[in-house]
Amino acid sequence: MAKLKVAVLISARGSNMQSLVHACSAPGFPAEIVCVLSNNLEAAGLKFAAENAIPTRVIDHRDFENREAFDAKLTEFLASIDVDLICLAGFMRLLTPEFVNRWQDKILNIHPSLLPAFKGLHVHERAIESGARFTGCTVHFVRPEMDEGPIITQAVVPIHQTDTPEALAARILEQEHLIYPLALKLVAENRVKIHGAVVLIEAADEQHHALLNPKVEGF
Ligand code: GAR
Numbered sequence: 258m259a260k261l262k263v264a265v266l267i268s269a270r271g272s273n274m275q276s277l278v279h280a281c282s283a284p285g286f287p288a289e290i291v292c293v294l295s296n297n298l299e300a301a302g303l304k305f306a307a308e309n310a311i312p313t314r315v316i317d318h319r320d321f322e323n324r325e326a327f328d329a330k331l332t333e334f335l336a337s338i339d340v341d342l343i344c345l346a347g348f349m350r351l352l353t354p355e356f357v358n359r360w361q362d363k364i365l366n367i368h369p370s371l372l373p374a375f376k377g378l379h380v381h382e383r384a385i386e387s388g389a390r391f392t393g394c395t396v397h398f399v400r401p402e403m404d405e406g407p408i409i410t411q412a413v414v415p416i417h418q419t420d421t422p423e424a425l426a427a428r429i430l431e432q433e434h435l436i437y438p439l440a441l442k443l444v445a446e447n448r449v450k451i452h453g454a455v456v457l458i459e460a461a462d463e464q465h466h467a468l469l470n471p472k473v474e475g476f
Contacts, residue, residue: 260286260288260289260445261288261289261342261444261445262289262291262338262339263277263288263289263290263291263341263342263441264291264292264293264294264338264340264343264344265278265290265292265294265343265346266294266295266296266331266344266345267295267300267302267303267347268295268296268297268300268347268348268349268350269300269301269347269349270301270302270347271303271306271346271347272347272430272433273346273367273433273434273437274290274306274347276433276434276438277290277344277346277437277438277441278290278305278306278309279438280441280442281441286442287442287445287446288342288441288444288445290306291311291312291338292311292312292313292338293306293311293312294314294315294316294331295313295314295315296315296316296317296318296327296348297315298317300315302347303315314334316330324351324353325355327350328352328353328356329356331356332356332360335360342364342441342444342445343363343364343365344364344366344437344441345364345366345367346367346437347367348366351403353401357400357401360399362451364398364399365397365398365399365409365437365440365441366399367395367396367437368380368394368404369381369426369433370384370393370394370395371391371392371393371395371413372395372397372405372408372411376403376405377403380392381426381429382422384425385420385421389416390415390416391413391416392414392416392425392429393413393414393432394411394412394414394429394432395410395436396410396411396437396440398451407451407454407456408456409443409456409458410436410440410443412432412433412436414428414429448460
């Protein structure tokens, strides 16, 4: 079967993009990364992509008059390389409804909280300040409203009493690197079905259940 053609959009470090690249390099993985695109020429992840022989492209939002013009350029480029799926991986730009609707059910995003809690920015600080005992990360389909959309995978991470936002972010990031490749695999295998706000995963096995709800270590 033909592999799903994926573009990964980044703005900076790109560690989630790296986890997707590693996953796609495994024999038989059902998706391939055909481009890493950034709105920021300085994004560190671009170097990694280039070193791994993945085509890169920079489309700088500052070169455009408004969001609509920038997003139209993104669509023009992504359509020209015939992508099947767009993975946002630390892409720190809000997308217009026109863009999201053009790529309906073809955009995934990763967010470092257990959505629908803690949408937006500064999520780790806010999670700690809230007094919550657990937070985590989420991969979901993108909808026009920020950090909204049907959830595919999540991982739970405990908040320690001594946590700093940085320490918590680092533990969540480890889980992000597990759940994004899993979500991509499930989508590429065509096992992810959207029913309104809810995603059903066909033939989810034990391993997937373990990753969707990982055991908390040390308790
Ligand atoms: C990740 O933690 C990702 O979940 C977050 O930015 C970081 C990017 O790291 N994304 C968001 O906050 C989007 N709302 P990375 O560049 O190393 O993948």
